[in-house]
Amino acid sequence: MIIRNAEIADVATISQLHAEQISEGFLPTLGQPFLERLYRRILKGPDAFALVAAEEGSLLGFAAGAREIGALYKRFLIRDGVVAGLRAAPILIRSLPRVIETLRYPTGEGELPNAEILAVAVTTSAQGRGIGRALVSEATTRLELLGANDIKVVTGADNAAALALYRACGFTTRAHLAVHAGTTSEVLVWTAP
Numbered sequence: 001m002i003i004r005n006a007e008i009a010d011v012a013t014i015s016q017l018h019a020e021q022i023s024e025g026f027l028p029t030l031g032q033p034f035l036e037r038l039y040r041r042i043l044k045g046p047d048a049f050a051l052v053a054a055e056e057g058s059l060l061g062f063a064a065g066a067r068e069i070g071a072l073y074k075r076f077l078i079r080d081g082v083v084a085g086l087r088a089a090p091i092l093i094r095s096l097p098r099v100i101e102t103l104r105y106p107t108g109e110g111e112l113p114n115a116e117i118l119a120v121a122v123t124t125s126a127q128g129r130g131i132g133r134a135l136v137s138e139a140t141t142r143l144e145l146l147g148a149n150d151i152k153v154v155t156g157a158d159n160a161a162a163l164a165l166y167r168a169c170g171f172t173t174r175a176h177l178a179v180h181a182g183t184t185s186e187v188l189v190w191t192a193p
């Protein structure tokens with residue numbers, strides 16, 4: 001198994017994996033074309049990235065991160081927002097209240113770090129082999145190289161696997177947020193030694 005930078009050719013599989021494996025947040029509800037556009041924007045950098053875990057040509061998992069999560073969302077909204085929004089319009093209208101809440105949280109979070117691991121997922125058949133840990137560890141290193149001393153992740157307070165993974169990688173719980181109505185998210189933070 002190797003961890004490498006994601007390429008444009010990986011975007012469809014990454015988006016599919018995101019949609020299948022991550023039910024948290026509003027992103028999966030907006031559909032695959034929206035996710036693909038977001039991941040294409042992430043690959044364009046300059047301070048965001050996606051990594052994939054690959055084995056014998058198959059993609060087993062991915063992780064994505066951004067040095068400044070607010071700046072990434074802003075770039076996405078300005079450069080892709082209209083097209084991505086139009087394609088996703090019917091779902092966007094249905095989920096708009098949640099979308100607004102989510103887009104607000106990067107700026108309303110007070111002391112929380114700007115650097116964020118946005119998503120991590122491993123295919124069901126490859127889970128439990130240390131791939132999630134390897135992806136989070138590499139994503140943390142990349143964010144450190146981009147100048148981050150503190151990194152946050154946001155995950156569902158009931159997502160036992162994700163919480164165990166992040167804690168195993170040195171993240172500790174910093175806050176609980178009601179990012180999406182009716183659900184609680186846990187914010188965990190990693191600080192450079």
Ligand SMILES: CC(C)(COP(=O)(O)OP(=O)(O)OC[C@H]1O[C@@H](n2cnc3c(N)ncnc32)[C@H](O)[C@@H]1OP(=O)(O)O)[C@@H](O)C(=O)NCCC(=O)NCCS
Nearest residue numbers: 119120121122127128129130131132133161162164165168
């Ligand atoms: C969370 C996820 C990425 C973990 O990936 P993984 O490759 O199975 O994790 P690893 O094998 O690297 O395990 C890392 C640690 O987490 C623990 N862990 C993983 N899954 C667990 C589970 N279901 N319950 C309890 N602990 C778990 C492992 O025991 C390990 O800790 P250890 O090394 O101290 O034993 C995977 O379960 C997944 O894709 N879930 C769906 C997507 C998701 O929820 N992503 C997070 C929100 S963005």
